Structure formats: C-alpha cells, structure tokens
Amino acid sequence: MFHLHAFREPGGYTGPDADMTHDPTDPSARRIATCLLCEACCGITVETDGVRPLAVRGDPDDPMSQGFVCPKVVGMKELHEDPDRLRTPLVREAGDPPGRFREASWEEAALRAAEGLRRVRRAHGRDAIAVYQGNPTAHNLGLLTFGQLVMRRLGTKNLYSASTTDQVPHMLAAHEMFGSPVLMPVPDVDRTTHWLIVGANPAVSNGSLMTAPDVRRRIEGIRARGGTITVVDPRRTETAALADRHVFVRPGADPLLFFALLHTVFHEGLARPGPHLSGLSRLRELTDGFAPEHVAQATGVAAEITQDLARAFCRAERAAVYVRVGTCHQEHATLASWLAYALAAVTGNLDRPGGLMWTTPAIDLSLVARLLGLEGHGRFSSRVRARPEVAGELPVAVLAEEIETPGPGQVRALLTAAGNPVLSAPNGRRIDRALASLEHMVSVDAYINETTRHAHVILPPCSPLERAHFDLALNAFAVRNTAKWVDPPLERTSGARDDGEIFVDLGLRLRLGGGRNGVRGVARRALSRVALRVGAKGLVGLGLRLGPHGIGRGGLSLAGLRKHPHGLDLGPLEPRLPGVLSTASRHVELAPESFVREVPALRMLLERPRPPGLVLIGRRELRSNNSWLHNARALVKGPRRGALVLHPTDAAARGLSTGTRVRMRTRVGEIEAVVVVSDEIMPGVASLPHGWGHDREGVRLGVAAAHAGASLNDLTDDARLDRLSGNAAFNGVAVEVEAISVEIAAAAR
Numbered sequence: 001m002f003h004l005h006a007f008r009e010p011g012g013y014t015g016p017d018a019d020m021t022h023d024p025t026d027p028s029a030r031r032i033a034t035c036l037l038c039e040a041c042c043g044i045t046v047e048t049d050g051v052r053p054l055a056v057r058g059d060p061d062d063p064m065s066q067g068f069v070c071p072k073v074v075g076m077k078e079l080h081e082d083p084d085r086l087r088t089p090l091v092r093e094a095g096d097p098p099g100r101f102r103e104a105s106w107e108e109a110a111l112r113a114a115e116g117l118r119r120v121r122r123a124h125g126r127d128a129i130a131v132y133q134g135n136p137t138a139h140n141l142g143l144l145t146f147g148q149l150v151m152r153r154l155g156t157k158n159l160y161s162a163s164t165t166d167q168v169p170h171m172l173a174a175h176e177m178f179g180s181p182v183l184m185p186v187p188d189v190d191r192t193t194h195w196l197i198v199g200a201n202p203a204v205s206n207g208s209l210m211t212a213p214d215v216r217r218r219i220e221g222i223r224a225r226g227g228t229i230t231v232v233d234p235r236r237t238e239t240a241a242l243a244d245r246h247v248f249v250r251p252g253a254d255p256l257l258f259f260a261l262l263h264t265v266f267h268e269g270l271a272r273p274g275p276h277l278s279g280l281s282r283l284r285e286l287t288d289g290f291a292p293e294h295v296a297q298a299t300g301v302a303a304e305i306t307q308d309l310a311r312a313f314c315r316a317e318r319a320a321v322y323v324r325v326g327t328c329h330q331e332h333a334t335l336a337s338w339l340a341y342a343l344a345a346v347t348g349n350l351d352r353p354g355g356l357m358w359t360t361p362a363i364d365l366s367l368v369a370r371l372l373g374l375e376g377h378g379r380f381s382s383r384v385r386a387r388p389e390v391a392g393e394l395p396v397a398v399l400a401e402e403i404e405t406p407g408p409g410q411v412r413a414l415l416t417a418a419g420n421p422v423l424s425a426p427n428g429r430r431i432d433r434a435l436a437s438l439e440h441m442v443s444v445d446a447y448i449n450e451t452t453r454h455a456h457v458i459l460p461p462c463s464p465l466e467r468a469h470f471d472l473a474l475n476a477f478a479v480r481n482t483a484k485w486v487d488p489p490l491e492r493t494s495g496a497r498d499d500g501e502i503f504v505d506l507g508l509r510l511r512l513g514g515g516r517n518g519v520r521g522v523a524r525r526a527l528s529r530v531a532l533r534v535g536a537k538g539l540v541g542l543g544l545r546l547g548p549h550g551i552g553r554g555g556l557s558l559a560g561l562r563k564h565p566h567g568l569d570l571g572p573l574e575p576r577l578p579g580v581l582s583t584a585s586r587h588v589e590l591a592p593e594s595f596v597r598e599v600p601a602l603r604m605l606l607e608r609p610r611p612p613g614l615v616l617i618g619r620r621e622l623r624s625n626n627s628w629l630h631n632a633r634a635l636v637k638g639p640r641r642g643a644l645v646l647h648p649t650d651a652a653a654r655g656l657s658t659g660t661r662v663r664m665r666t667r668v669g670e671i672e673a674v675v676v677v678s679d680e681i682m683p684g685v686a687s688l689p690h691g692w693g694h695d696r697e698g699v700r701l702g703v704a705a706a707h708a709g710a711s712l713n714d715l716t717d718d719a720r721l722d723r724l725s726g727n728a729a730f731n732g733v734a735v736e737v738e739a740i741s742v743e744i745a746a747a748a749r
Contacts, residue, residue: 029047029048029050030045030046030047030048031045031046031048031487031489031490032044032045032046032059032486032489032565032566033045033046033076033465033469033486033489034469034471034484034486035056035069035072035073035076036076036136036139036140036464036469037072037073037075037076037139037625037629038070038072038205038206038625039138039205039206039207039208039209039210039211039474039477040065040070040205040206040207040211040212040213040214041064041065041139041211041213041471041474041475041478042058042059042062042064042065042068042069042070042073042206042213043058043059043061043062043064043065043067043484043566043567044056044057044058044059044069044073044076045057045058045059046076046465046489046490048489048490050491051490051491052081052490053076053077053080053081053465053489053490055077056069056073056074056076056077057069057073058073059566061566062484062566062567063480063482063566063567063568063569064211064213064478064480064482064567064569065213065214066213066214068213068214068217070206070622071622071623071634071635072622072623072625072629072635074632074634074635075629075632075634075635076464076465078631078632078633078634078635079446079463079464079629079631079632080463080464080465080466080490082631082632083702084447084448084631084700084701084702084703085446085447085460085463086445086446086447086448086458086460087460087493087496088103088104088460089103089104089105089106089108089109089110089457089458089459089460090102090103090104090109090448090455090457090458090460091104091108091109091112091456091457091458092455092456092457097697097698098436098453098454098697098698099448099453099697099698099699099700100698101448101458106459106495106497106505109457109458109459110459110502110505110506110509111509112456112457113442113456113457113459113506113509114506114509114510116413116439116440116442116456116457117129117154117413117415117440117442117510118510118511119439119440120412120413120439120440121413124410124412125408125409126154126155126156127156127157127158127383127409127411128156128409128410128411128412128413129154129156129158129411129412129413129414129415130156130158130159130160130399130402130403130411130413130414130415131151131154131156131158131159131160131414131415131416131417132160132161132396132399132414132415132416132417132419132421133147133151133160133161133162133416133417133418133419134161134162134416134417134418134419134420134421134424134626134628135161135162135166135418135419135626136418136419136628137161137162137417137418137419138473138474139464139469139471139474140418140467140499141467141468141469141470141472141500141536141540142461142467142498142499142500142501142502142503142536143417143418143499143500143503144472144473145472145500145536145539146499146500146501146503146504146507146536147417147444147499147500147503148372149372149503149507150503150504150506150507150510151415151417151503152372152373152392153507154415154510157380157389157394158394158399158402158411159389159392159393159394160393160394160395160396160399160421161393161396161419162396162419162424163390163391163393164390164393164394164395164396164397164725164726164727164728165396165424165425165426165727165728165730166325166328166727167184167208167209167324167325167328168328168390168391168393168395168722168725168726168727169327169328169333169334169336169337169722169724169725169727170184170209170323170328170337171184171390171391171725172334172337172377172390172724172725173334173337173338173341173595174341175375175376175377175390175391176338176377176589176592176594176595177338177341177342177583177588177589177590177592178580178581178582178583178588178589179581179582179583179584180366180369180375180582181369181374181375181377181390181391182365182366182369182374182476183358183366183580183581183582184209184477185341185344185350185351185356185357185358186209186210186211186212186356186357186358186359186477186478186479186573187210187320187321187322187355187356187479188318188320188353188354188355188356188357188479188572188573189210189212189215189218189221189222189320189479190218190221190479190480190572191318191353191354191572192222192227192316192318192319192320192354192355193222193225193226193227193228193316193317193318193319193354194227194228194229194230194312194313194316194317194318194319194320195219195222195227195228195229195230195319195320195322196230196232196309196313196319196320196321196322197229197230197231197232197233197239197243197321197322198231198232198233198249198254198257198258198321198322198323198326198327198336198340199232199233199254199323199324199325199326199327199328199336200233200239200322200323200324200325200326200327201233201237201238201239201324201619201620202215202239202322202324203215203216203219203237203238203239203241203242204237204238204239204620204621204622205324205620207477207479208324208325209324209477210322210324210477210478210479211471211474211475211477211478211479212478212479215239216242218479219242219243227316228244228245228312228316229242229243229244229245230243230244230245230246230247230309230312231243231245231246231247232246232247232248232249232254232257232301232309233246233247233248233249233326234248234249234250234251234326234617234681234682234685234687235617235619235645235680235681235682235685235687236248236679236680236681237619237680238622247301247305247309248300248301248682249299249300249301249682250298250299250300250610250682250684250685251326251330251615251617251685251731251732252330252331252332252605252615252729252731252732253295253298253299253300253301253605254323254326254327254330254336255332255335255336255339255602256290256295256298256299256602256605256606257295257299257301257306258335258336258339258340258342258343259286259287259290259295259339259602260290260291260292260294260295260299260301260303260306260310261306261309261310261313261339261343262283262284262287262290262310262339262342262343262346263287263288263290263291263292264292264306264307264310264311265310265313265314265343265346265347266284266287266346267287267291268307268310268311270310270311270314270315270347271346271347272314272346272347272348273345273346273347273348274345274348274350274351274352274577275577275578276577276578276581276586276587276588277345277346277587277588277590278585278587278588278589278590278591279589279590279591279592280346280590282590282591282596283342283346283590283591286591286596286599289603291303292304292306292307294606295606297606298605298606298608300682313343313347313349314347317354318349318352318353318354318355319344319347319349319354319355320344320349320354320355320356321340321343321344321349321356323336323337323340325618325620326617326731327340328722328727329617329618329727329728329729329730329731329732330722330729330731330732331720331721331722331723331729331732332598332601332602332605332722332723332724333722333724333725333727333729334595334598334722334723334724334725334727335595335598335599335602335724338592338595341356342590344356345588345590346590350577350588351575351576351577352575353572353573353575357573357574357575357576358573358576358580359475359476359477359478359479359481359573360481360548360549360570360573360574360576361475361476361478361481361483361547361548362475362481362483362543362544362547362548362549362550362556362561362570363470363472363475363540363543363544363546363547364543364546364547364548365472365473365476366582367546368472368543369391372392373392374391374392375391375582376389376391376392377389377390377391379392381394382394382395382398382402383402383405383407383409383410384398384401384402384405385398385401387721387726388726390725390726394726395721395725395726395727395728396421396425396728397425397426397427397718397721397726397728398718398726399411399421399425399431399434400427400430400431400433400434400718401718403434403435403437403438404434404437411438412438412439412440413438413439413440413441413442414435414438414440414441414442415441415442415443415444416441416442416443416444416445416451416452416455417443417444417445417499417503418444418445418499418628419445419451420449420450420451420452420626420627420628421451422435422449422450422451422696422711423449423450423451423626423627423690423691423692423693423711423713424626424627424690424691424713425713425718425728426713426716426717426718426720426728426730427668427669427713427714427716427717427718428450428693428711428713428714428716429668429669429714430668430718432450432454432696435451435454436454438454440456441454441455441456441457442455442456442457442458442459442506443455443457443458443459444458444459444460444461444499444502444503445458445459445460445461446460446461446463447628447631447700447701448698448699448700448701449627449628449699449701450627450693450694450696450699453696453697453698453699453700459497459502459506461496461497461498461499461502462492462493462496462497462498463490463493463496465488465489465490466488466489466490466491466492466493466496466498467488467492467498467499468485468486468487468488468536468537469485469486470483470484470485470486470540471484472540472543479573480569480570480571480572480573481549481569481570481571481572481573481574482567482568482569482570483544483549483556483561483567483568483570484561484564484565484566484567484568485540485558485561485562485565486565487562487565500535500536537558540558541557541558541559544556544557544558544561545557549570556568556570594724595724598723598724601723610684611684611734613684613734613735613736614646614650614684614685614686614734614735614736614737615684615685615686615731615732615733615734615735616664616666616685616686616687616688616712616715616716616730616731616732616733616734616735617685617686617687617730617731617732618687618688618689618690618712618730618731619645619687619688619689619690620689621641621689623635623636623638623641624641624689624691625691626690626691627691627692627693627694627704630691630692630694630701630703630704630707631701631702631703631704632703633703636703636704636707641689641692641707641709642673642674642688642689642692642707642709642710643673643674643675643676643688644662644664644673644674644675644676644686644687644688644737645675645676645677645678645680645681645686645687645688646675646676646677646678646681646686646737647677647678647679647681647682647683647684647685648677648678648679649683650683650684650686651675651677654737654738654739655739656675656677656737656739657675657677658675658676658677659674659675660674660675660739661673661674661675661739661740662674662675662737662738662739662740663737663738663739663740664686664688664715664735664736664737665715665735665736666715666716666717666733666734666735666736667717667719667734668714668715668716668717668718669714669715670714670715671693671710671711671714671715672710672740673688673709673710686735686737688710688712688715689712690711690712690713690730691712692708692709692710692711692712693708693709693710693711693712693713693714694707694708694709695708712730713730715733715735716728716730716733717729717733720732720733
C-alpha cells in the first residue's frame with residue numbers, strides 16, 4: 001500500500017557534453033544539474049527556454065545515477081515556480097503577530113537583521129544568540145562555505161542543527177573510533193555479497209549518509225553476484241520487501257541485538273579481525289551477558305534467529321552493515337552506531353571491498369571540519385541541562401529550554417537557515433511557544449513556514465536552479481568516488497541572491513570579530529578573508545587542488561572538472577587504513593572508554609518491563625523529505641499520507657479499522673490522524689511519518705496547508721535523548737490511541 005516505487009525518467013538527453021554546458025547566448029537549451037532534494041544527488045537535465053524550467057529529467061550520462069531519478073525530482077521545477085516561494089525580503093513590525101510581514105528592500109531587511117542581532121549581543125552577550133540550520137544545508141554550497149564561516153564566527157556556543165535529530169550518534173561513534181566525526185564509513189554496496197540493513201530504508205531514501213542513487217538497481221546487483229540482503233526493522237519497509245529476509249526488532253533494542261551478534265561472533269570463533277584495531281579483547285569481554293538468549297525478550301528476536309544473522313554475516317565473502325535513522329532515534333543510539341562499526345571491524349569487513357569503507361572525496365571533508373572547529377566532543381555544555389556538544393553543536397532538543405529559562409546566557413535571538421524545527425524537532429509545540437518569546441529572529445529561508453513565521457526578518461535565497469553547486473558534504477559519503485561542478489541551470493532573477501551572498505552581507509554588517517579566541521579563531525579569521533576574496537567557486541577550486549585527487553595525484557582542478565559537466569567517475573572506494581585515522585593511537589578504537597562506561601545503563605534494558613501499550617516510530621515516505629517539499633503539488637497528491645499504521649491485533653484490541661480517525665496522546669501533547677491497518681508493522685508498534693502538521697496560523701504554504709496532516713513532533717518528547725550524543729530519541733515513545741468517536745469512525749470507513 002505504501003510501496004511507491006522510484007523510477008527512471010525516460011527521454012534523458014544523450015547529446016555531447018559541449019551541448020550541455022551553460023551557453024548564455026543560447027536562450028533555449030538543456031542544462032546539466034544535480035537534484036538537490038535528498039542525499040542521492042541524482043544527475044538531472046533541465047530543459048529551459050532561457051527563463052523558465054520546461055522539464056526536468058534524469059541524466060543518463062551521470063556516472064553515479066545513470067539516468068535514475070525518483071518522483072521527488074519534479075519538486076525542482078515546482079519549487080522554482082512556486083508562487084509561495086519568497087522572492088523579496090520580508091520584515092515584521094513590533095507587535096505584529098507571527099506571519100504578518102511586509103516587503104522590504106534588501107538594504108532595509110539586511111540592516112534590520114544585523115542591527116537586531118548586534119543589539120541582543122551588546123545587551124546580553126554572544127551566547128544570547130542561537131543558530132539553527134536545517135538539513136538542506138548539506139545540499140547548499142553557499143551555506144556550507146560562507147554560511148558556516150558567518151554562523152560559527154558569531155562566537156556563540158548555542159549552535160544547533162538537524163544533525164541532532166538525525167545522524168549525530170554516527171558522528172560521535174566515528175569521532176571516538178576513527179578520530180573525526182566526519183569519518184563515517186559507508187557500505188560498499190556495489191561489491192558486497194551480504195548487506196545487513198538495520199533501522200534504514202534506502203529503497204526510499206536512496207541512501208542517507210550513503211549517497212547511492214537507485215538503490216533498487218544496486219540491490220539487484222547484489223543478487224546478480226549471488227548475494228543476499230537482510231533487513232532488521234520494526235516495520236516491513238519498502239527495502240524489506242526487496243530483501244531476502246526481514247526480521248522484526250523492538251524499537252530501541254538495536255544495541256542489544258548488536259551485542260548479541262558480537263557475542264555469537266566471538267563465542268563461536270567466527271571473528272576475523274582486520275589490522276589496525278585496538279581494544280579487541282575489551283570488546284569481547286563486554287559481550288558477556290548479552291548472549292542471544294539473554295536479550296531475546298528485550299529485542300523480540302529469537303536467539304536462533306540472532307545466531308543465524310551473525311553466522312550469515314561472518315560466512316559471506318564480503319559483508320556490509322548499514323544502520324541509519326531508526327538506530328539513531330533511541331536512548332542508546334551511539335552504542336548502536338559503535339557496535340555496528342565494531343561488527344564490521346571484528347569480522348574483517350572494515351576497510352575492505354564489499355564491506356564498510358571510507359570514500360575518498362575530491363575535497364577532504366576532514367580538513368574542512370578541522371578548519372571550522374567541528375572536531376571534538378564535550379568541550380562545552382548547554383546551560384540548563386548540561387548536555388555536551390558534539391562537533392561544536394548542542395542538541396536541538398534543549399533549544400526551547402535555553403530560550404525559556406531566565407538567567408545569564410539565556411537565548412534571546414535566533415538565526416535560522418533552511419530549517420523548520422517546529423516540525424522537525426521533538427516537542428514541536430514547546431519550540432513554537434518559545435520562538436514567539438524571542439526578542440529578535442532572522443531567517444534565511446524561501447518560505448514562511450511553521451518556524452519562520454516567528455521571524456522579524458526573512459532573507460529569501462534564490463531558487464536552487466539559479467545557483468551553482470558542488471557536493472562538498474555528500475560526496476564524502478558516496479558509495480563511489482565522484483565529483484561534479486554545476487553551473488546555474490537558469491539565469492538568476494533580477495535582484496535575487498544566493499545563500500552565500502546573503503551570509504557574506506550579513507557577516508559584514510555584523511562586523512564579526514572571529515569567534516572564540518585561540519588558534520582555531522585565528523585560522524577561521526584567515527580562512528574568512530581568503531574566502532571573501534575567492535568566492536565559493538574559488539574555495540571549491542582550492543579544495544580540489546589540495547584534495548586527494550588534486551595536484552600530484554592526478555591533477556584534478558575546477559577548470560578540468562568543468563570540462564566534464566555530467567561529472568567525473570574517480571573510481572571505486574579504496575582501502576584507506578591506517579592513513580585515514582585521526583585517533584591518538586592511529587588505530588581503530590574498538591572500546592572507547594566513554595562508550596564502555598555506558599554499557600551498564602544498556603544492561604538495564606534487559607531488566608526493564610515492556611511498555612504495556614503502543615510505542616511510536618517514524619517512517620520515511622518516497623515523495624517527502626521532512627517538511628520542505630510539501631508545497632509541491634505533485635508530491636502530495638495520491639494516497640493519503642500522514643496515516644498512522646497499526647498492526648491488526650493492536651487495531652482490533654482498540655476497535656479500530658482502516659479509515660478510523662483517532663486521537664493519539666503522549667506526555668507532551670496530542671494529535672489526530674487516520675488509521676491504516678497493516679501487518680507490515682510489528683505488534684505493539686505504531687508508525688507515523690514526520691514533517692507534517694501544516695495547520696499553524698500565519699504560515700504561507702497553500703498546497704501544504706491543504707494537506708496539513710499532523711505533526712509527529714507534537715507527540716515526541718524533548719526529555720528523551722540519546723544519553724551520549726544528545727540526539728533526539730524520537731522512537732519508542734509510549735502513545736495512547738483511541739477512536740475519536742464511533743460516529744466519526746464509522747463515517748471514515
């Protein structure tokens with residue numbers, strides 16, 4: 001019922017490269033570009049009359065996507081043409097309610113934005129300003145370059161992003177095990193013969209922290225090699241439907257399952273540890289007490305099934321494990337990430353073809369992370385709950401309390417970029433209320449959404465089809481080494497600015513002094529001066545020259561890359577140990593002390609009784625990517641989205657059936673939704689997609705409002721965090737579900 005299939009768009013352009021480059025003298029052409037709507041980064045062609053996009057299709061000559069696009073690609077055209085997309089800066093006068101704006105010139109709006117931020121900083125200190133970035137930042141060259149330079153030079157410790165609702169457990173595991181939060185290995189899916197997928201749905205996402213367009217084709221390739229695919233998930237996902245085997249697991253029990261897998265590996269003599277490992281014996285000791293039969297009740301996975309999963313992984317010629325959002329959304333998420341990486345290492349499947357490997361991107365993301373001060377953990381903490389930072393950012397789950405709680409360091413101003421935490425962060429209603437109390441708020445965003453309606457100034461960037469692009473971040477997690485520069489497919493509308501230009505202007509008006517003191521502060525100031533001189537294109541060119549494929553290593557340069565507008569295939573992933581490591585020991589740390597100290601808390605899950613009712617999990621939908629695509633008409637049509645999926649036994653126990661409208665309650669709030677009954681969900685589990693809830697006053701999203709749905713994050717609990725990383729523990733929240741009334745339920749049928 002929910003299996004919406006990705007497709008290859010027919011009719012992709014196959015002409016010579018020279019015809020695909022941007023020729024300003026040709027008003028009608030097909031231009032090469034990249035779809036910027038998810039992490040797959042599919043190559044596309046944009047047919048244009050010189051002003052408008054006429055059609056967007058898959059590029060068959062793109063070395064990664066090879067013509068594949070998913071249904072979201074139509075969003076590139078719809079977002080460009082959307083009448084609700086802002087083209088002019090907006091300001092909100094004092095006393096006006098959220099959502100009431102007037103148009104302003106760039107000069108007036110930028111001046112108001114900067115003056116308000118300076119006023120708060122002078123009166124209350126630099127930590128009184130907070131920053132929030134949404135996940136589209138990863139697809140935006142201007143935000144990844146000048147945006148980071150400006151936001152991190154504000155000098156505030158109150159930096160927040162979508163990372164702590166997404167992947168920061170992986171980042172912390174990578175930091176402790178490999179020496180850097182950006183050294184997250186990816187499955188070498190194009191050469192593996194056994195793919196173990198836990199808490200992920202790549203057939204829908206086409207990879208997340210694993211840029212892998214057309215996962216269905218790649219799964220077919222595994223089978224063609226005689227390989228197998230196993231999915232472990234509380235829901236029989238679209239990926240599970242393609243797999244050889246699906247195993248239900250209880251939400252929040254993934255680290256217990258991984259410990260049981262490792263217990264089997266060690267106690268049955270199946271370990272084949274590779275070189276450059278430290279802490280192997282300590283890790284083996286930690287598996288005691290996590291035998292498959294001991295964890296079976298907590299995981300919901302029978303001991304013999306767990307043992308079979310471990311044996312299949314070890315006996316495969318080449319095995320890769322992939323854990324993602326589902327494992328990150330729980331109270332021991334970092335332990336799940338750690339143990340997944342450890343499973344690859346102790347079975348000889350780390351840093352080998354077909355296992356977990358590190359990409360060799362054209363621009364070294366580790367160097368960028370060091371220059372921006374992103375490497376570290378626990379250097380400072382949040383003011384109210386004392387939650388430690390990871391990679392320079394605090395958990396977004398503490399943002400509301402930092403705004404609400406009086407005292408020195410209270411957040412009184414907020415700068416947001418490409419984000420909507422009211423719908424994407426836990427306890428969204430609380431964040432909504434907190435934003436309304438801010439003294440000043442500035443949003444760099446193309447829409448008046450549930451978050452930006454609270455802004456005092458909105459600075460709208462140009463359409464994604466009007467800006468240049470290079471995948472600075474996502475190339476670092478691709479399943480094959482590639483590089484591609486994209487010139488703007490369309491001429492920019494008069495007066496429009498891209499995100500980088502907006503932040504350069506804002507930074508100059510703020511007269512930033514370079515953030516906190518020390519060597520990194522000096523380095524950032526120097527980097528900022530260089531960046532302003534050379535621009536984003538110059539920074540990419542410099543990064544390519546200094547990168548592993550640059551001068552002395554094949555000579556990759558921006559000029560050379562632009563001669564290949566479809567992109568360059570730089571080859572398959574290659575072994576990188578031990579040189580890739582940044583740990584003090586120059587070994588992979590299999591038993592980091594901070595993780596070891598957390599194991600007793602994990603053992604307590606074995607004693608904790610199961611919740612008697614339902615627990616909630618999210619899910620990903622093919623035509624959706626959080627909230628920011630819901631104003632594209634083509635992406636919200638079709639079957640009802642935002643439905644609550646229940647197992648038949650759970651529905652029957654509550655007198656519910658498909659079409660029944662229900663009320664759901666948790667500790668923090670309640671919402672309504674329509675039920676779909678399906679055995680794709682594990683008994684005792686309820687599933688609701690994220691990103692919906694477009695029913696707030698003052699939002700200017702006509703299409704989304706007509707398909708408002710309910711926000712999952714009006715139910716999720718900001719008190720539930722991963723104990724180590726602070727990532728929001730969205731999954732496993734106890735939820736009550738009941739029919740609103742017999743009459744309404746009957747009418748819904």
